Amino acid sequence: MPTTKDRLIDTGVKRGPERAFLVAVEASEHDSVWSAEDSLDELGALARTAGAEVVGTMLQRLPHPDVNTYVGKGRAQELSDTEKQLNCDLVIFDDELTPTQQRNLEKLLNARVVDRTALILDIFAQHAHSREGHLQVELAQLEYRLPRLSGQDVEFTRQAGGSRGAASGVGGAIGVRGPGETMLEIDRRRIRSRISELKSEIEDVRKQRAIHRRQRAAQAIPVVAVVGYTNAGKSTLFNALTEAGVLAENKLFATLDPVTRHIVLPNHQEVLLTDTVGFIQKLPTRLIAAFRATLEEVIEADILLEVVDISHENAIEQSETVQEVLEELE
Template sequence: MLAKDRRFHTTKSERFFDTGAHSGPERAYLVAVDSTSTDSVWSVEDSLSELGALACTAGAEVVGTMQQRLPHPDSHTYLGKGRVQELSDIEKQLNCDLVIFDDELSPTQQRNLEKLLNARVVDRTALILDIFAQHARSREGILQVELAQMEYRLPRLSNQDVEFTRQAGGSRGAMGGVGGAIGVRGPGETKLEIDRRRIRSRISDLKEAIEDVRKQRAIHRRQREAQAMPVVAVVGYTNAGKSTLFNTLTEAGVLAENMLFATLDPVTRYIVLPNHQEVLFTDTVGFIQKLPTKLIAAFRATLEEVVEADMLLEVVDISHENAIEQSETVTEILDEIEALDKPRVTALNKIDLVANPEDIDTSLYENAVPVSALKNQGLDDLLTTIAQVLADSMELVDVLIPYRKGDLVELFHRRGNILQEEHLEDGVHIVGRIHRSLRGYFLSYSTAEP
C-alpha cells in the first residue's frame, strides 16, 4: 500500500508496508516527545491520537504508544538514551513492524534509530506523504506528492552507505572497519552518488512540470477574473467535512469519506447565492498540525487557489474535542501562505453530532454559522452569510444606467449585490456593491462618490 518509486533504492525506513509478507495490517508503535520548549496548543496525548488516526488511514494497526517529556527532542535519537532501549525491548515484545514518531526526524536521528531498533522507522512526515501518495489521483496531485517525497528522501540517502556496503559482502575487521575494502566500498559509494544525481534530476523535472501546472492555473484564474465572478476557497482541517459540505452546496460529487486527506485535488464549481449573485466555490486540500514544510512548498500551485480567492469558507468540525486547536492550526497555515487577511466565514459543521447545538459559542470563530452538511441543516443561513461578507468586501457604487444599456443592469444583478434599485425616466438607478474588476464598466454612469 505504500506508494513507492521503484526507480530508486529505498532505505529501511522508506519500505513502509510490505503486503507480501503480512496477511493483515502492519503493527505500528507510536512515539512522541512532550517538549516543554514549544508553545503548541496541542497536548501530546491529542497529537498522538491524531498520529494514530493517520497510521490507520495509511493501513497500519496501532499496538501501543510511548511519550517522554523533554525540553526538546534529543538531537541524536529523538528520545533519551534510556527510553530508546526501553522502546527496543517493547517493539520486540509486541512484534512491531514499524515505529512511527510524531515529529519529522532529522537524517541523523533516523539513522541512529534504525541502528537501535529492529522495526522500521517512520516519522510523521513520511506517514503523511504516504497517505498523500495513496490518495493522489490527478496528474497535478501525483506530481506534487512525488516532489515532496523526493525532497524528503534526498538528505536521507546517506543512510544507505553502510547498508549497501554490507550487501556487497564486506566483513568487519578488528578495528570495526569494513573488511575487503577496495572491492566493496567503491560500488556502494558509486550507487549512492548515482541515486543522489537521479533524485536531483527528478526533482528538477518535477519542479518544471509543476511550474507548468502553476502557469495553467494562472491562466484559468485570469479567465475567471475576466468573468468577474468572486471565488470562495473552502479550507479547513482534514476530515472536518469540507468535501461533504462542498458537495451539498454545489452537487460536485467530490469524494467524501470519513478519513484523513480523502481528497487532495482542488475542484471548482459554480453556485448562485440567495441574493442571486454568481460565485465560484473551490474545494482545497485539508490542513493538519505539523504539516510538512516540503508538502506546503510542493502544493504551492494548489494553495495559490486559496491565496488568490476573494473569500475563505473555513469548515470546522465543531463536534471534535480539539475543534478550537484545529481552527488555530488552520489560521497558522493561512498565515504561513499569506492568506490570513482575507474575509472569512466559518461553517461550524457536524452540529448533528453535538448534544446541545444551541450551546455552541459562535463568538470564538469569525462569522460563524452552525451547520450540518450531512443533514442539510443551517445551509441557507450559511449562504446568506457568505453573500453578506462577500458584499461587504466589494466596492460600493451609485450609478444611473441608461435603458439602452440593459446588459449592464443584468450584469449587476448577476455579479453584484444590489442595495437599492429604482427605475427613473433616464434609466435604472442602482446603489450596490460590485466586484473590483467590474467597476470600470460602471464608472462612466456614476452619479455619486461611494
C-alpha cells in the same frame, strides 16, 4: 506516472496490516496549542489512514528531543525491547526526525523507522489522483529523502519493498510508498536532476492555473475556497452545495486534488466554489512548498470559507492551526 505497486502498506499481503508503535516527545520548550497527548492521538489516526494497526504508544517529557535518538537513551532502549515484544513492523515518531536520529534509531530498533512527515507524505501518495497531485507528492518525497539517502538506505529499500515499485497503489510498506520510491535506488545526482524536472513541470501547472484564474476573473464571478482542518467536513459541505460527488470519507486527507464548481446562491449571486486539501498541525514546510500550485487556489480566492467540526474535542486547536497555515501561505 505512479503505478499501483508503490505503497507504504502492503494491503495485498495476507498477514494483515502492518503493526505500528507510536512515539512522541512533549518538549517543555516547545510552544504549541496542541497537547502531546492529542498530537499522539492524531498520529494514530494518520497511521490508521495509511493502513497500519496501532499496537502501542510511548510518550516522554523532555526539555527538547534528544539530538541522537529523539527520546532519551534509556527510553530508546525500552522502546527497542517493547517493539520487539509486540512484534512491530514499524515505529512512527510524532515529529520529523533528523537523518542522524533516523539512522541511529534504525540501528537500535528491529523495525522500520517512520516520522510524521514521511507518514503524511505516504497518505498524500495514496490519495493523489491527478497528474498535478502526483508531481507535487513526488517532489515533496524526493526532497525529504535526498538528505537521508545513503548506501545503507538504498540497500534497505531494496530489502524492504523497494522492488515493488513507486506509486500510490497497493504494494509496498509504510515509509517507502509513493511516486518517488524508485528514486531511492539511484544516486543523488539523478535525484537532484529529477527534482529539477518536477519543479519545472509544476511551474507549468502553476502558469496554467494562473491562466484559468484570469479567465474566471474576467467573468467577474467571485471565487470562494472552502478551507479547514483535514476531515472537518469540507467535502461534505461542498457536495451538499454543488452535488459534485467529491469523495467525502471519515479519513484524513481524503481530498487532495482541488475541485471547482459553479453554483448560484439563493440571492441569484453566482459563485465559483473550490474544495481544497485539508490542513493539519506540523504540516511539513516542504509539503506546503511542493503543493504551492494547488494552494494558490486558496491564496487567490476572493473569500475563504472555513469549515470547523465543532463536535471535535480539538476544534479550537484545529481552527488555530488552519489560521497558522494560511498565514504561512501569504
